[in-house]
Amino acid sequence: MDKTIAFFGAGNLAEAIIAGITRKNVVTNEQVLVTNRSDQERLDLIAEKYGVICNQDKEEMIQEADIIILAMKPKDAGDYLNWLQDHIQPHHIVISVIAGLSIEQIEKTLGEGVPVIRTMPNTSALISQSATAIAKGTHVDLSQLYFAEELFQTVGTTKIVDEEQMHTITAIAGSGPAFFYYMVESMEKAAIEAGLDRDTALELLTQTVIGSGKMLESSGEDPEQLRKNITSPSGTTEAGLNQLMEGGFDKLIKACVDGARERSIDITNAQK
Ligand SMILES: NC(=O)C1=CN([C@@H]2O[C@H](COP(=O)(O)OP(=O)(O)OC[C@H]3O[C@@H](n4cnc5c(N)ncnc54)[C@H](O)[C@@H]3O)[C@@H](O)[C@H]2O)C=CC1
Numbered sequence: 001m002d003k004t005i006a007f008f009g010a011g012n013l014a015e016a017i018i019a020g021i022t023r024k025n026v027v028t029n030e031q032v033l034v035t036n037r038s039d040q041e042r043l044d045l046i047a048e049k050y051g052v053i054c055n056q057d058k059e060e061m062i063q064e065a066d067i068i069i070l071a072m073k074p075k076d077a078g079d080y081l082n083w084l085q086d087h088i089q090p091h092h093i094v095i096s097v098i099a100g101l102s103i104e105q106i107e108k109t110l111g112e113g114v115p116v117i118r119t120m121p122n123t124s125a126l127i128s129q130s131a132t133a134i135a136k137g138t139h140v141d142l143s144q145l146y147f148a149e150e151l152f153q154t155v156g157t158t159k160i161v162d163e164e165q166m167h168t169i170t171a172i173a174g175s176g177p178a179f180f181y182y183m184v185e186s187m188e189k190a191a192i193e194a195g196l197d198r199d200t201a202l203e204l205l206t207q208t209v210i211g212s213g214k215m216l217e218s219s220g221e222d223p224e225q226l227r228k229n230i231t232s233p234s235g236t237t238e239a240g241l242n243q244l245m246e247g248g249f250d251k252l253i254k255a256c257v258d259g260a261r262e263r264s265i266d267i268t269n270a271q272k
């Protein structure tokens with residue numbers, strides 16, 4: 001790719017994407033520019049780890065950038081967009097990873113004609129295993145959309161979606177890994193309480209999660225069938241699942257997804 005990519009925000013998510021794109025050599029390290037609000041130590045660390053160009057001079061970065069990645073927290077986006085409004089140039093493409101920040105809000109601040117692409121990756125980008133949803137703004141042409149797709153394919157899989165689906169997608173795929181980690185934490189705790197040592201529990205749980213994910217990906221079976229294949233009548237799985245079902249697991253997971261989704265909607269409304 002012959003484009004220079006500038007990250008405004010150098011937190012967990014930006015690092016995950018930087019790690020992915022530099023590992024795949026889609027651009028040279030000199031084509032990746034990174035800045036944050038003020039944490040020079042963090043920038044030094046990113047520069048050392050990934051060999052990218054870290055810079056506190058945002059105006060200089062904008063001059064060199066083709067792609068502007070918005071990677072700050074939603075609460076910091078408004079001020080940044082107001083600043084960007086005076087620096088945006090016709091060749092720039094703006095790509096946001098910010099939860100809850102709508103394309104309309106970005107377009108409204110940056111003005112007519114600016115290509116804006118909204119994405120929802122997750123931190124598994126760090127190991128090129130993100131599941132990234134991508135939605136296009138009003139002024140994005142197909143080549144710009146394909147560019148975004150290609151960029152995020154370097155850090156995992158991509159799916160083009162309508163923006164209205166982003167609240168739900170943020171819940172299941174953006175926040176999703178945290179929910180699976182929490183499930184693993186809970187199973188690990190239960191195993192330790194039952195006498196297993198931590199290392200053995202985590203090693204076996206990790207491979208169990210990887211194996212389950214790969215089965216979902218490649219067995220051709222849906223999750224319900226895969227679950228049934230494990231559940232012998234009157235067996236151990238059934239005994240465990242009965243506890244989940246009697247304890248309201250479905251309801252709890254729905255509340256979890258709805259909670260994350262509603263928070264995304266609240267973030268959108270707060271920016272209006
Ligand atoms: N952490 C995650 O798993 C995911 C996060 N996201 C989104 O990514 C964004 C960043 O999240 P994290 O990396 O977790 O946050 P973080 O708090 O780790 O990083 C935020 C970064 O933005 C920088 N920043 C703030 N204002 C700035 C400005 N005006 N100019 C340049 N940099 C500025 C901060 O200095 C910091 O480097 C959020 O909007 C979040 O919704 C999306 C998907 C997954």
Ligand SMILES: O=C(O)[C@@H]1CCC=N1
Pocket residue numbers: 099170174175
């Ligand atoms: O928790 C958050 O708000 C961000 C967005 C998706 C994952 N992390």
